[in-house]
Amino acid sequence: MAKQTNKQRQTVISQIVIKAPRRKTFDVGEWRRALISADAGRVKALYDLFEDLLIDGYLSDAFSKRKEAITNAELTFQNAKGEDVPEITTLMDTIAFENLLKLIMDVEGWGRTGVEFDFSDGLEVHEIPKKHINLVNKTILINDNDEVGIPYEGDDFLLILGEKRRYGLFMKTAPFVIWKRGGFGDWAQWLEIFGMPQRVGKYSMYDTGTRQILEQALANAGSAPYIVIPRETDVETVNNTGSGSSGASYGEFRKACNEEILITVLGQTLTTIQGDKGARSLGEVHKEVEESKNRADMRFVQRVLNQHVLPRLERRGFPVKGGRFVFPEAAEQLSVNELSTLSKILPIPRSYLYDKYSIPVPKDNEPVAGEKQPGQEDDGTSTGESRKEDEDEGKKTPTAKPKTKKRLRDFFALAPTKERGWLTRLTGSITGRVTLADKYSIDLRKLLQEALDEVYGNETTGREQPIVSKPLFNISNDALQQGLDTVFSDPGFGKKNQEFINEFRHNAAVFAAFKNHRQTGEIVALLHDEDGNLRSFREFKKLAQRVSRNYNENWLQTEYNTAVRAARNAVNFREWLETEHLYPNLEYVESTAAHPRASHLSYVGTVLPIRHPWWDKHIPPSAWNCACSVRPTDKDVTPVPGEEFVPPVFQNNPGKTAEFVKLKEHPYIKGVCPYFNTCLRRKPATQELAQRQLLDKSLKDGIDKTNPPVIPECAICEMAKKSALAKRREKLLNEMKFLYKKSVIRYVGSGKSIKIRFKSSGNRHLVDDYLRRVKGFKKKDLLSLDSLIREAEYVHSSKLYKNRDDNIQRFYYFKDTEREVYYNVAEEVVKLKNGRVYLNRFLYAITNTIPKK
Template identity: 45%
Template sequence: MSKKKNTTVTKISKAAEPVVVNQIVVKAPTRKVYDVGDWRNALRSADSGRVKSLYDLFEDVLIDGVLADAVSKRIDAVLNSELTFLDKDGKEVEEITTIMDTTDWEELLRQIMNERIYGRSGVEFICTPDSFHVEPIPAKHINLRNKCIVINDSDDKGVPYEGDTSLLILGHERSYGLLLKATPFAIYKRGGFGDWSQWIELFGMPQRIGKYNTYDPESRKLLEQALEQAGSASYVVIPREAEVETKEAGKGSGASYNEFRQACNEEMLITILGQTLTTVQGENGARSLGEVHKEVEEGKNRSDMRFVQRVLNNHVLPLLEARGYPVNGGKFIFPKAAEQLTVADIVQLSDIMPIPQSYLHEKYSIPVPENDEPIARRQLAAFEPVDIDGSNGTATVQNIDGGAVPTNSTQARQRAEASFFRRLRDFFVAAPTMMGANSKLPCPTATLSDDTLDNRLIKRVANGDAAYFDAELFKFISNDLLNAIHKVFKRPLKNADYVYDNLDPAFVTAMEQNLFHFSAAKTLAEVQKLNQLYRKSKSFEEFTAEAQKLCGKFNKVWQRTEYETANLTAEATANYQRLKAKSGKFPYWQYVTAGDEKVREEHKKLDGVTLMHNDPLWDKIYPPNGWKCRCHVVPRMKHEVSKEMVNTSKNIVEEYMGSDEWAKIKATHFDRGGSRTDIFHSNNMYIRKFAQMAAKLMSKVTPADWGLNHSYKQLIRNAKEEVKEYKGTPVDFWNKHKVRGKEGEDVLPVTDYNGRTWQMSKDSFDTHTSNKKKKRGFRTKYLDVIEEVFQNPDEVWLNSDASEPDVKDNYLNQYFYIKYYKGVAIVCVAKLQNDRMNFLSWYELYVSDKRKGLLIYRK
């Protein structure tokens, strides 16, 4: 009791029971097909004091996504703004700061903003000594004419709200908010979509004409029945001797319906937000025009914040003070936001005013170096030239400085002795600060359309949004190359006359992993080259012209070569796997070219070479033997081959291996035989040895660069699905799900979204469900969600796990399946090891570095 007497906040000692909210009879709004006549009738009814029909109509039109998003955008601008309470001495009050950090306070601000959207709003304050709670009052239950809260939405009388210190009611009679003005356009748009769909149904499908014999009426019935069952397109049934002529009143593409839809959207956006370009893109819009529209929207946001601030100070403060909160003499304010400074701005300002280093460390969350700790600086990877097709297809990519990164040089020592601000500028990647608004070039990027990948990529580079990596480009390259090998694995092999079993999933997965690495290296190289072009260009037009040439080489010419090489290599290696499996029936293999004028001279020399299937020479000459090589191997039975054929073939191959032609094949790394499980050799990638340093090169790419929420904590807060905990024992789970593996041991299988089956050994399962080596017994409760994480993940990353004791390299060769549940994220880890599909582990996600590497799947 003494502690209560010493408190500085005097609140009511007994929980206040809700006076109004628990009496209101909440009914579902009327759902029907509305037209503009209904809107006008509802408005007349509201002017007479009966607002139910109008607010039911508002609830129905908010189904429109554009209108709902505009309303949400207007409200969120206030909710996302910084709001604080200062007492009479200008200091924050802890008790008020605490309630302002609750969802109820957010609901209070939302209801205050609803006065502008609906024309009226209200809340009931339900406070206890230990909590702050508000309950919203539906707008259609607020009768401003009679100044009461009606129990049923169709009543005229109810509970008076004047003088009640628990109720906050906002609004003016005959004021129905912004939704009143936007509703007719939502209704017009809904009707326009109906007319558009009808137009498509009538004119989007061809008319069918069926003709029957006049003297055979039975055939007419059968013809009518067949046409009716053949689909919904219109049809005409006429005698064979008759003619039908269709007169078209006019021709059109239905574009007017789309223009009508866009006009309705624009009117709704202008009504709610005052502009359009911050939500939709105009056909002829420009960046400067978009900035003007943004200023208009920000002007409305400032008006909303002033309105909310006045309501809080004039109406909410007295209610809080009556409940014992220490608000006397204080006020709520929206602090004026300071203009955001870029790194370049800070560097320039440092020449004219002192800037504390502590401010910069705090602003960018950069820790202060300790003692002789090395200072981080920008050191980009050295991209080396790659010869794509052996002639003029050379992708020469350099560092961002145009040469090798200096290490033990005068330049390096000068950097080490530079000022703090020089080092700060060096720490950040230079490309973004040299582009877009801060660039030496004017950037009229709106002159480029968004209809092609090349144009979108060029615009992102010019705007500084693709300074190091580009997710869309990676997706295009990897999907194209994956499609090339999947076409092989999902159809019968064209050069075989027999049927084989399905390919080993480990073999296919290894090839896919190689293509992901190749695609990432190519993406880094192309983006790097585009940024170099931008810095060298004297005008935006020059940059655009050169960039389109470069993209044409990377994304068309070379991509086509790489696609065909991937397709042919996959076919050859798949054929190798199948031929090995049938070597008992077909002990000999024969090298065969495509047999046309395109065959290279060096490959013609191998045409007809026939050797035993296990001859070591196949590990060298098995095709493909170059970019776009179409040569293949066919099987031969024992009676089809003579000893003389084999001896002659060996002599041909041994002589060939001493030729200049073979030296060229070795130089391009196409001498690896059919047993390989990769498409592109590491030295044939745009960044040589990329796979060995992939984790390091991709460490700069964040989830935000992939278009994902950067914070996994935010994702689990927003998740709706609850995790299903397993209640049994690990032994029961193992006995229920185990299967016999290929080598005779028991394993736990799990199949992922792509049809790949990973397996966990009994020893590994016991380690992860007990506390023998580490405290992992708690993971047992997640056994029931393992299958769901694999089959329905939110994200799948190809990454490396530096925390594992046996991981000491920079390979991206572990698959991280992540699924977000309410309050927790579950990670399942798998890895291809020695041709085995191993399921390694599962655990709760606690650190962000698991979401690094290559994003190969997202829901």
């Protein structure tokens, strides 16, 4: 406990004669005279001026933000062992200690501050009025106009901070506050004179009686200004033509003064007032500036506490020896997802989270709020535990095809996933989201609810169940596409490998479609119990969530990581092919994982030519979450490893196949469609078109596996194709928006020229032509259509004699000989609301043939 001391000591604050500050109308001249007086040692006039100027809301609020950043920060005290001291923690949680922090910060605004400690009953602090502190002779003045007073040096109960001739931020802001006040006064006078309409009364100069009646009438008609003049005279009021004529200049002057005040105190403006444009991005930059000042304030306050306050507390008997006051470096607030990630690196006490989110600790057997999450009962994180729990569930639900499920579990049994401890599950229960690597999160609760509503609704209304649930497909596909975005974002690689990237994305979508064909089937099988009765939606949802846990959480984590790593190695492989003349070989490099697979260590050090067929099966990842890698080298070639450790699904070179796993070997796909390996319809649209044209002769010879009969499973690949096409179409349309501002004048014969424009409906048709119908046309051509149509050869036009819904009545055809395509320009009839009609021509289609004239 602290000693009870200084009971007989007379406090300094009780001896000071405190007088109210002198308040009057100040001008800049007064400020300068007060400043000169302060330099001579007499600060009364200057600090009376500061007291009066702090009435200004902008100034007081700006400085309060600096103070609040200190009082709201997580200040801690730790003893020599790094432990909290309960007595000091209690002391810091008092109003007196908060006032102490504020008074320490006053030195920044005023240039000086004074505190008197009172330890007679715990801790009390009293403010020494600033104008009573004389830093020249180091005394506390009894009267504010005295020359000398009570010495404070060596007094353990007094803490005086400041430097001579340093008057803080308020000295710098004073002229702007004074000017702003004067500006407001001038503005008020301007409004009084010009803000209300002026009335002019006119009378005949020969009728003085009328003049008196007119003056009396205008005087009694309200407070608006008026003048009374003879009708025969002419009075003219001349306004300036600038912004001052409307009073706007006063507002701009006021704003400029406010900005100078904020810049002086906070270093910026946009965290307090709104900017004119770019406020969000600029505000973030300005916030960084303000936070740097806050960090500087924290360091200053921390040093004052440790150098001046701590010794006083120790001499008073407080248990602070060897300890320090500390502002933690990581003072920013952490989100739930960030806490979840941090918990994998640092042990975070549960009590901290309960306190942080003000959540009471559940008592024994007390019901827990919120929807129960799958696997919430235990903290088991190993794959084996998940498998065992699922097998138990399979026994409870015979309709869930346990053999199929067992095959998938066996396949994923060796697929390590990131631990999902209690905090991660807490995150999911609070947010309903699943967070993958790169902080990408999925609104799993929303999408799963949509899928279950669809499946259950189809059953109750007699509709056919989808072969793939679209919401379930979106969970996996959106995640995989997001992962690929992080890899294929380099424009240099994309420019040379766009078709490869499109194929990689398409194959990822095919994977997601077949995966969720399997998941949809398992969920549909849960609709009925073992007696064939329709389950309640609540029971159905509970069982479906168990299925979802594996597909959309555990397995998706692994698939996401593997897809990203495979895509990176695909990019590397294709780039290494370009430098083959410098580094003709590849070397298998050891995994960066903490516990590398022993089987993969036998491959480490293998050096083979970059085009050697061994790499077709051994480019990492060579297993789920495999962290092995390869690198280009000019080292000597080594013998080919003899033993095979890579599972069939990973015997793949993603740089050649554009697949992150070997699709035809994956349990999601294997055995589902008998034509999967040969069918061209599952390929990307442009690739399907090109390959089919190459196989036309073979097809005539009776080879039909490239275009097999349509079966129900075709809808799986069709969903993937539509999704990939939709994403490509959306991206291309965004890139083509600049064409809306372009137009081309072309001569079409008979002395007639037409202006060709671009519009959204036409661009959509052009993108579809590029993606699905036209051969020999490239993306760079699509983005250069304004130039290409300018150079194309005009062929002819044809009038349409059959009415169309889109009001197109004619087409103009232009031939691009180099690319062997035709540009079809549509002529549409546009009817305006006022009845007027005009013709609009826009580029509508790209074709390989056109109708004859």
